[in-house]
Amino acid sequence: xxxxxxxxxxxxxxxxxxxxxVKYVWPPITxxxxxxxxxxxxxxxxxxxxxxDLELAQEKATKELQKAKEEAAALIDQANKRAAQIVEAxxxxxxxxxxxxxxxxxxxxxQERVQARDALRAEVATLAVAGAEKILETSVDAKAHSEMxxxxxxxx
Amino acid sequence: xxxGTPVEYIKHHLTNLTYGKLPEGYExxxxxxxxxxxxxxxxxGQEAADMGFMAIHVxxxxxxxxxxxxxxxxxxxxxxxxxxxxxxxxxxxxxMTFEFVQGIVRDVFHGKNPLIxxxxxxxxxxxxxMNILKLIPIDYIPSIASxxxxxxxxxxxxxxxxxTFGISIGVFLLILFYSFKVKGVGGFTKELxxxxxxxxxxxxxxxxxxxxxxxxxxxxxxxxxFGNMYAxxxxxxxxxxxxxWVQWTLNVPWAIFHILVIPLQAFIFTVLTVVxxxxxxxxx
Numbered sequence: 001x002x003x004x005x006x007x008x009x010x011x012x013x014x015x016x017x018x019x020x021x022v023k024y025v026w027p028p029i030t031x032x033x034x035x036x037x038x039x040x041x042x043x044x045x046x047x048x049x050x051x052x053d054l055e056l057a058q059e060k061a062t063k064e065l066q067k068a069k070e071e072a073a074a075l076i077d078q079a080n081k082r083a084a085q086i087v088e089a090x091x092x093x094x095x096x097x098x099x100x101x102x103x104x105x106x107x108x109x110x111q112e113r114v115q116a117r118d119a120l121r122a123e124v125a126t127l128a129v130a131g132a133e134k135i136l137e138t139s140v141d142a143k144a145h146s147e148m149x150x151x152x153x154x155x156x
Numbered sequence: 157x158x159x160g161t162p163v164e165y166i167k168h169h170l171t172n173l174t175y176g177k178l179p180e181g182y183e184x185x186x187x188x189x190x191x192x193x194x195x196x197x198x199x200x201g202q203e204a205a206d207m208g209f210m211a212i213h214v215x216x217x218x219x220x221x222x223x224x225x226x227x228x229x230x231x232x233x234x235x236x237x238x239x240x241x242x243x244x245x246x247x248x249x250x251x252m253t254f255e256f257v258q259g260i261v262r263d264v265f266h267g268k269n270p271l272i273x274x275x276x277x278x279x280x281x282x283x284x285x286m287n288i289l290k291l292i293p294i295d296y297i298p299s300i301a302s303x304x305x306x307x308x309x310x311x312x313x314x315x316x317x318x319x320t321f322g323i324s325i326g327v328f329l330l331i332l333f334y335s336f337k338v339k340g341v342g343g344f345t346k347e348l349x350x351x352x353x354x355x356x357x358x359x360x361x362x363x364x365x366x367x368x369x370x371x372x373x374x375x376x377x378x379x380x381x382f383g384n385m386y387a388x389x390x391x392x393x394x395x396x397x398x399x400x401w402v403q404w405t406l407n408v409p410w411a412i413f414h415i416l417v418i419p420l421q422a423f424i425f426t427v428l429t430v431v432x433x434x435x436x437x438x439x440x
Binding site: 002003004006009011015018020021025026033039 | 243
């Protein structure tokens with residue numbers, strides 16, 4: 001336990017070690033550590049930003065979806081309305097067509113009745129003349145009596 | 157065992173390998189007389205003591221420099237390959253040490269000085285490595301040394317007061333340097349003269365008290381480390397004197413206990429160094 005030159009030697013060694021550490025050991029390692037810390041902090045904030053973005057995107061997507069659904073519903077509604085209109089219109093058409101047809105048929109029937117009645121009327125006049133001829137045994141002058149006969153036929 | 161009796165064994169283990177200057181006419185252990193003052197290895201503890209100040213403990217210097225180079229080499233190796241990405245095992249270890257030291261400095265040191273943190277790192281790791289040498293069984297290296305012809309060999313530099321005082325004197329010089337630099341010659345003198353009693357009558361008393369307090373710092377720093385390590389060493393030596401079959405029951409627990417003491421002493425030395433330097437930076 002003698003105090004001697006070792007003391008000074010140790011102090012010198014200590015000074016050299018500290019100098020070396022200050023100059024060549026401390027700066028590169030702390031620089032790397034700080035760079036990594038920054039990197040990690042950046043990464044974390046980027047992740048935060050990304051999750052925020054995701055949230056926004058999801059919200060937007062939900063909104064879009066909602067909008068699309070509404071549009072689709074409106075379209076379907078419109079289509080239904082349109083279809084109902086078309087059905088209604090065609091029903092209307094059909095009805096008017098039918099009525100027209102019925103009208104036409106009625107007119108034809110009327111016409112035919114008139115014709116038939118006319119024919120019958122002509123027939124009746126002839127028959128009446130023939131009958132009268134038979135009753136009178138004489139020929140009736142058709143020309144002379146046609147006016148009377150026509151009157152008769154019109155009364156039928 | 158290199159020596160016969162227990163006393164010789166203990167003395168042997170507590171003597172450094174000393175290379176020093178023997179004065180003219182000195183009678184050496186083997187009876188020969190030194191003709192001319194000359195540098196030589198001491199052959200006995202008495203010779204080492206008689207060499208006085210002009211001697212150097214080759215083992216202390218060698219091992220402490222080796223440990224310092226190991227520290228700087230390892231850390232420089234990592235610094236050369238340092239990556240900002242995920243660190244590997246060795247870099248992780250180094251970074252943990254860095255963060256530990258940075259934590260100490262952040263908590264204790266309130267000034268701004270880029271020297272303090274690397275200084276604290278050097279002090280911590282260097283002392284830790286030197287202390288760890290103590291866990292090598294005490295007879296291994298001395299036996300190898302004596303086989304190589306070196307009579308004395310003490311491998312733990314922190315069990316040599318020269319080793320610990322060498323560091324604490326370095327710290328003391330830094331304390332003085334920064335005290336003068338930060339506070340100025342006038343400011344520092346004023347701090348010494350007017351604390352703790354701020355009256356001119358008390359100046360001599362204050363000066364005595366403060367200068368004493370200042371000088372005590374490096375002494376306590378060095379003696380605490382030295383005392384702990386030396387005492388531990390002595391106990392290891394005493395255990396080694398016991399019969400072989402009973403040694404492990406004592407030196408295993410003692411070694412496990414030293415796993416705690418070794419980093420603790422390095423830690424205390426580091427923290428106190430930072431505390432003292434922090435006080436040197438505080439301008440009142």
